[in-house]
Amino acid sequence: xxxxxxxxxxxxxxxxxxxxxxxxxxxxxxxxxxxxxxxxxxxxxxxxxxxxxxxxxxxxxxxxxxxxxxxxxxxxxxxxxxxxxxxxxxxxxxxxxxxxxxxxxxxxxxxxxxxxxxxxxxxxxxxxxxxxxxxxxxxxxxxxxxxxxxxxxxxxxxxxxxxxxxxxxxxxxxxxxxxxxxxxxxxxxxxxxxxxxxxxxxxxxxxxxxxxxxxxxxxxxxxxxxxxxxxxxxxxxxxxxxxxxxxxxxxxxxxxxxxxxxxxxxxxxxxxxxxxxxxxxxxxxxxxxxxxxxxxxxxxxxxxxxxxxxxxxxxxxxxxxxxxxxxxxxxxxxxxxxxxxxxxxxxxxxxxxxxxxxxxx
Numbered sequence: 307x308x309x310x311x312x313x314x315x316x317x318x319x320x321x322x323x324x325x326x327x328x329x330x331x332x333x334x335x336x337x338x339x340x341x342x343x344x345x346x347x348x349x350x351x352x353x354x355x356x357x358x359x360x361x362x363x364x365x366x367x368x369x370x371x372x373x374x375x376x377x378x379x380x381x382x383x384x385x386x387x388x389x390x391x392x393x394x395x396x397x398x399x400x401x402x403x404x405x406x407x408x409x410x411x412x413x414x415x416x417x418x419x420x421x422x423x424x425x426x427x428x429x430x431x432x433x434x435x436x437x438x439x440x441x442x443x444x445x446x447x448x449x450x451x452x453x454x455x456x457x458x459x460x461x462x463x464x465x466x467x468x469x470x471x472x473x474x475x476x477x478x479x480x481x482x483x484x485x486x487x488x489x490x491x492x493x494x495x496x497x498x499x500x501x502x503x504x505x506x507x508x509x510x511x512x513x514x515x516x517x518x519x520x521x522x523x524x525x526x527x528x529x530x531x532x533x534x535x536x537x538x539x540x541x542x543x544x545x546x547x548x549x550x551x552x553x554x555x556x557x558x559x560x561x562x563x564x565x566x567x568x569x570x571x572x573x574x575x576x577x578x579x580x581x582x583x584x585x586x587x588x589x590x591x592x593x594x595x596x597x598x599x600x601x602x603x604x605x606x607x608x609x610x611x612x613x614x615x616x617x618x619x620x621x622x623x624x625x626x627x628x629x630x631x632x633x634x635x636x637x638x639x640x641x642x643x644x645x646x647x648x649x650x651x652x653x654x655x656x657x658x659x660x661x662x663x664x665x666x667x
Contacts, residue, residue: 375409418532460529496522498521
């Protein structure tokens with residue numbers, strides 16, 4: 307197992323290195339040529355710096371709490387995959403305490419990418435990263451002290467739920483009890499800015515009981531997924547893929563009842579190339595059809611705003627016998643599944659909790 311883990315670790319380190327090389331050497335430069343720029347601190351002009359400073363004091367500073375590390379303030383519990391900053395300090399704070407380091411946790415309510423007003427720059431679209439803003443103004447959080455360094459980091463924790471379904475009589479209650487601890491499992495990976503000092507890097511590794519093989523130095527934001535929101539802000543359809551509109555099988559295009567269509571022959575749906583609306587109709591129509599007396603269904607994964615689950619709720623409210631087998635061990639969707647199961651029970655549906663043995667994706 308250790309040998310397999312080492313091979314996986316080597317491969318992932320290589321992939322992450324390639325990710326950031328593509329971001330910094332290809333994607334960002336090409337975006338800049340199209341008037342879409344991500345400004346580093348050294349690129350800010352006076353007007354931009356003043357706007358960003360005001361943004362820091364207005365939006366950022368009120369919601370963050372720096373934690374100076376000393377005997378009375380131990381290392382805080384760091385949430386799974388949340389953005390944090392490790393700060394190296396020199397001197398004494400306003401209370402006369404000497405602390406060589408501090409941790410600043412960035413609340414998830416703060417945006418990781420901020421768009422600057424158009425009138426402040428020479429680019430149509432100008433963005434700054436939250437970590438750049440924290441780096442620039444972190445000294446405002448430590449009055450009377452000198453900031454020697456500020457480094458973003460993120461820890462990934464083991465999010466497995468340790469539940470033995472064969473030994474537990476109430477699986478649902480056990481899973482509900484485990485969910486709050488998911489964000490505080492054992493650390494398995496540490497991502498730090500590539501500028502992070504060796505002393506701070508070793509300190510963080512020690513705090514999370516990790517080794518060098520678990521360390522990833524990154525040249526950019528530690529969570530690249532946060533960049534996914536940027537295309538929605540940029541009104542440049544010429545730089546985006548054309549939206550894909552899934553089709554509808556001919557057998558379902560003209561028939562008002564999906565069940566009449568099924569009586570005429572089997573219908574194969576190929577998602578995402580064909581519309582999922584047909585599946586929604588498959589449940590919405592019987593939920594409102596007085597001739598339907600029972601609906602039975604297995605639910606593996608659902609969203610928090612599932613249209614299908616709303617149809618099941620409506621069917622139960624309309625007096626139909628609704629039986630649903632709910633998969634409780636749907637990784638990362640356990641909480642949503644339990645929530646829907648509870649709502650179904652409240653309207654009189656029969657819910658069976660289970661762990662499905664074989665799943666086909």
